[in-house]
Amino acid sequence: MEQETAWEKQWMPQHLSSLGNEPWDAVWDRLTDGFCRETVPAGTVFYQQGDPADEVLYLQSGQVRVECVHSDGKKRVLYLLFDGIVVGEDECIYGGVREFRAVAASECRIFRIPAEVFKRRVEASPALALKLFQVSARKSQVLSRVLVRDSFLSVQGRVIQFLLSLAERNGVQEEEGIRLTIRLTHQEAADFLGISRVAVPQCFQTLAKAGLLRKREHCYILPDRAALEAQLE
Missing domain, CATH: 1.10.10.10 (Winged helix-like DNA-binding domain superfamily/Winged helix DNA-binding domain)
Known part of the structure; x- marks a missing residue:
């Protein structure tokens, strides 16, 4: 059986093996350069609803659950994030506090990038900005499916x-x-x-x-x- 192509590669235009001087596969390395990788166990809460949006996580491996918890204790999982994706970038870009909670659903290897560093690196790298656009579009697609499904x-x-x-x-x-x-x-x-x-x-x-x-x-x-x-x- 052929190995499945990563979803971000499936979305990549055929001519975009690189963007400018940046190889496509090295874009996440540009984001995490200079930061140490951490390994955290399943159940680790990365941030809670209402926390300040002061960092972005790059999920190198593992699974992260993004969920909303109501005041009555009811919980709704919005989506599950996997290897090679960023977590919590939306609030860092637009400002404000965390709207949802992020929890490790399995053992995860992550990099923590301060919000200000994240924004500077995105502004300096068109390839990184394009990858983040892909991630955002994919999340929007998942949430749209949830809306249709529930309706x-x-x-x-x-x-x-x-x-x-x-x-x-x-x-x-x-x-x-x-x-x-x-x-x-x-x-x-x-x-x-x-x-x-x-x-x-x-x-x-x-x-x-x-x-x-x-x-x-x-x-x-x-x-x-x-x-x-x-x-x-």
Whole structure:
């Protein structure tokens, strides 16, 4: 099986192997130059809602969950960020405090770049600015999908769309079907979808009975992606 091309490479115009004198693959190095890499465990809170936006994180490896926590304690996960992406750059660019919370969903290797240094380096590097535009566009795309999903799909439809979305970034094709490489609890799925925890296993059981979802050890498998997608039509 061919190795999947990173999403940022998929978006890159064919003629943009470099921009000016900057090789495309070295742009993040320009951002992190001079700063030390840290390794932090899962569960580390990078910033809370209302915190000052005083730094940007470059996520070299791992997963970071960006979420909103209501005053009543209810939580909604907005998106999951992966290797080779920045975290918390929006508020640093536009000013103001943090609107959401960022938490390490797995062990992460990160670089912390002070907000003022981040802005200066972006202003000095067209290639870096273009990469950040890609990141922003991708996040906007993800949030638009969430809005459409929540507005028009049933609870089961939202669960199906969520599983299909996970398969895009965390799916490995195997003989049995697409295996989701990310471990997922019912509560985590509920947080992503904004539904009750009890609704998740009910939907999973319905899909399992229809032969559209299996569980092997701690991983979920989508035996027939096309059939699962057909449930949304």
